[in-house]
Amino acid sequence: MGYAGGLRFAPPPANPPYELFGKTLMTLTDAARLKLLTPPAGRLRVVLDTDTYNEIDDQFALVQMLLSPERFDVEAIYAAPFFNARADSPGHGMELSYQEILRLLERLNIAPDGLVHRGVTDYVGPGKTARTAPAVDDLVARARAGSPGNPLYVIAIGAISNVASALLRAPDIIYRIVVVWLGGHALEWPDTIEFNLKQDVGGAQVLLDSGVPLVLVPCRGVTSRLHSTVPEIERYVEPHGSIGAFLAQRFKEYSSDHMGWAKEIWDMAPVGWLLNPLWAPSVIIPSPVLTEQMTWSVDRRRHPIRYVTYVDRNPILKDFFVKLRDFAASK
Numbered sequence: 001m002g003y004a005g006g007l008r009f010a011p012p013p014a015n016p017p018y019e020l021f022g023k024t025l026m027t028l029t030d031a032a033r034l035k036l037l038t039p040p041a042g043r044l045r046v047v048l049d050t051d052t053y054n055e056i057d058d059q060f061a062l063v064q065m066l067l068s069p070e071r072f073d074v075e076a077i078y079a080a081p082f083f084n085a086r087a088d089s090p091g092h093g094m095e096l097s098y099q100e101i102l103r104l105l106e107r108l109n110i111a112p113d114g115l116v117h118r119g120v121t122d123y124v125g126p127g128k129t130a131r132t133a134p135a136v137d138d139l140v141a142r143a144r145a146g147s148p149g150n151p152l153y154v155i156a157i158g159a160i161s162n163v164a165s166a167l168l169r170a171p172d173i174i175y176r177i178v179v180v181w182l183g184g185h186a187l188e189w190p191d192t193i194e195f196n197l198k199q200d201v202g203g204a205q206v207l208l209d210s211g212v213p214l215v216l217v218p219c220r221g222v223t224s225r226l227h228s229t230v231p232e233i234e235r236y237v238e239p240h241g242s243i244g245a246f247l248a249q250r251f252k253e254y255s256s257d258h259m260g261w262a263k264e265i266w267d268m269a270p271v272g273w274l275l276n277p278l279w280a281p282s283v284i285i286p287s288p289v290l291t292e293q294m295t296w297s298v299d300r301r302r303h304p305i306r307y308v309t310y311v312d313r314n315p316i317l318k319d320f321f322v323k324l325r326d327f328a329a330s331k
Helices: 030-036 057-066 090-108 134-144 161-169 171-175 195-199 201-209 230-236 241-252 268-275 313-330
Strands: 002-004 007-009 017-020 023-026 044-050 072-079 152-156 177-182 214-217 227-229 262-264 282-286 304-308
Touching (some): 044 057, 044 134, 057 072, 057 090, 057 241, 057 268, 057 313, 090 241, 134 152, 134 161, 152 161, 152 268, 161 171, 195 201, 214 268, 227 230, 230 241, 230 313, 241 313
Parallel strands (some): 044 072, 044 152, 152 177, 177 214, 214 304
Antiparallel strands (some): 002 007, 282 304
């Protein structure tokens, strides 16, 4: 069983047309979905959906992605909304993220024109309402330009509002994309009240219920091992050009007390899985049901997703340190 627009619905039989989010679709078979969920080989088409100014981890993930051209053909970067003490509203958070993306690209000597797009200014919310934004338009267009044999990988490391809006507006894109989302906590965690998820519970329900091929990367209980310290950042990041100095500044200013302190760099995990799936082992499970209370529920009849069970921080960080060092040396 699943949920659409707050209503419980039974999964359709084999392949006939069915109604989802107000659109008539053909089902994506489990065989086709599992094929798209197979860890990919070769160079990948990717976009990044990021609430870059919310914390310090998005910046590291974005830089590692852009310093991996042998693996990623980066087609677009989308600013995602967020709302906390650093922003006055979700739309303000999106704009702050947009400006932070520009600061990173400037230090990487990458032109933002045609690459960076503003996202939605409000959440999909409990009404499952698609929001409009340049990022949503761009995502739909790029998804439809792909194919099951050449899908678009959507690396999502913030509230899922941009992606959920695209799924609500154009449900057919599930045949041509794979979403890799850092969201929620481990399934055995007492709750799943995690920042990316709790910002837009309705959007997360849309994602989990849509049938889109999904790689779910949980935070606490899985990615919480992916952390670093000020001495490590000062040795392997700060010396390497203006981008290294900027990342180190962001990392160190996150806390005023660095004694015995380590900081999770959560958002590197989805990029790490795509760089090398062995760095983030995963299994196939039924898509969990997200309740309104922000807990996980289980229905084994639901469509399959890929679920990351462990994150090996050492190779992910070493890959980043080496690429950052080599980039700075080349300049």
